[in-house]
Amino acid sequence: MPTPAKKKTSPKKIVKTKQAPVKKSITAPAKKNKTNFWLKVLANVNIVAFVAMIIINFQAINLPLGGMTTGALSDLYPNLFTPAGLTFSIRGLIYLALFGFIIRQMVDLSKKNSLWITKKVGIRFLLSCLANIGRLFARHFQQVFLSVLVMLAFLVILIVLASKVQIGKKLWTRKEKLFVQVPFSLYLWWISVATIANISARLVHIQRTMRGMTPIFWTIVMIVIAALLALLALYKKYNVIFALVVIRAFIGIIIKTLWAEIIYSQIIRTLGACIAIITAGIWLKFEQWKKN
Numbered sequence: 001m002p003t004p005a006k007k008k009t010s011p012k013k014i015v016k017t018k019q020a021p022v023k024k025s026i027t028a029p030a031k032k033n034k035t036n037f038w039l040k041v042l043a044n045v046n047i048v049a050f051v052a053m054i055i056i057n058f059q060a061i062n063l064p065l066g067g068m069t070t071g072a073l074s075d076l077y078p079n080l081f082t083p084a085g086l087t088f089s090i091r092g093l094i095y096l097a098l099f100g101f102i103i104r105q106m107v108d109l110s111k112k113n114s115l116w117i118t119k120k121v122g123i124r125f126l127l128s129c130l131a132n133i134g135r136l137f138a139r140h141f142q143q144v145f146l147s148v149l150v151m152l153a154f155l156v157i158l159i160v161l162a163s164k165v166q167i168g169k170k171l172w173t174r175k176e177k178l179f180v181q182v183p184f185s186l187y188l189w190w191i192s193v194a195t196i197a198n199i200s201a202r203l204v205h206i207q208r209t210m211r212g213m214t215p216i217f218w219t220i221v222m223i224v225i226a227a228l229l230a231l232l233a234l235y236k237k238y239n240v241i242f243a244l245v246v247i248r249a250f251i252g253i254i255i256k257t258l259w260a261e262i263i264y265s266q267i268i269r270t271l272g273a274c275i276a277i278i279t280a281g282i283w284l285k286f287e288q289w290k291k292n
Contacts, residue, residue: 039115042123043105049129050102054095056133066140090248094190097183101125104179117180124161128187131157139198148202151195158188182241189242192229193249196222220270223250227274234281243278250275 059065108117131154138147165180200222230246250271257267 036115039118040109042126043109043115043118046105046118046121046125046129047102049126050098053129053132056136057091057095060136060140064140065136066142068140068142090186090190090245094183094186097186100179101183104175117176120164121161121180122164124157124164127157128154128161135198144202148195148198151191151198155188155191155195158184158191162188185241186245189229189233189245192242193226193246196226216264216266219264219267223253223267223270223274226250227278230278231281234278234285240282240285243282247275247278 056065105117108115131150135147135150135154138150162184165184200219226246226249230243233242234240254268254271257264257271
């Protein structure tokens with residue numbers, strides 16, 4: 001029997017439909033350009049604020065601001081926590097490191113679409129410069145309570161800033177660590193010690209103690225707090241720089257105490273013990289780094 005012929009199936013016609021052209025979004029590039037514009041403005045404002053801060057700090061030291069030099073103010077509110085004057089020479093190193101950050105920011109500005117450092121730091125560096133200037137005016141015009149409030153605000157700003165630049169983390173390159181992380185690490189922990197000294201000056205200003213506790217007791221408490229901050233920085237952030245700044249401040253307090261008419265052995269022993277503990281903490285961290 002002949003097999004039935006298969007029906008030929010005509011191929012299906014493929015109907016091509018014209019797709020509507022995809023409209024390119026013009027809002028995203030515009031938003032990016034606007035963001036870059038404001039970042040450039042902020043970077044330039046940061047430079048101006050830094051220069052103003054340096055000028056006013058120079059005037060505070062060399063040209064009496066409010067009729068009082070920095071040394072005269074320290075003598076006006078003597079307290080056992082304030083280090084010897086030579087200890088404050090570290091400010092020169094800190095401001096030099098911050099100048100390095102400004103240079104790095106200027107290099108960042110010169111590169112097209114490379115403002116990530118300014119974006120990371122944000123307005124916080126500008127606020128830190130204003131706080132630095134504010135604490136000088138408050139202190140030199142002998143507004144001790146206002147000075148303490150400004151210093152506490154200054155400290156909070158630097159703590160937030162330090163967290164933004166991820167101090168102690170190994171994600172950044174060597175140049176970025178040198179010009180961004182190191183300056184703010186030094187800056188933060190110097191202001192931490194300075195805030196404690198400012199609070200001590202406030203206690204002297206109000207001329208009273210709590211429940212009969214002596215100035216020696218409160219000085220020892222503040223020394224222990226500073227040491228705990230150093231150990232916390234080592235444990236949480238691997239921040240050896242802060243620990244070294246605290247040790248330097250403690251050595252300055254020992255020198256000033258030894259130069260005083262009355263030598264407080266309790267304070268010297270506390271400082272010596274804290275220096276030994278912080279040094280041991282630094283050594284342990286180095287040992288951990290070697291193993292890793």
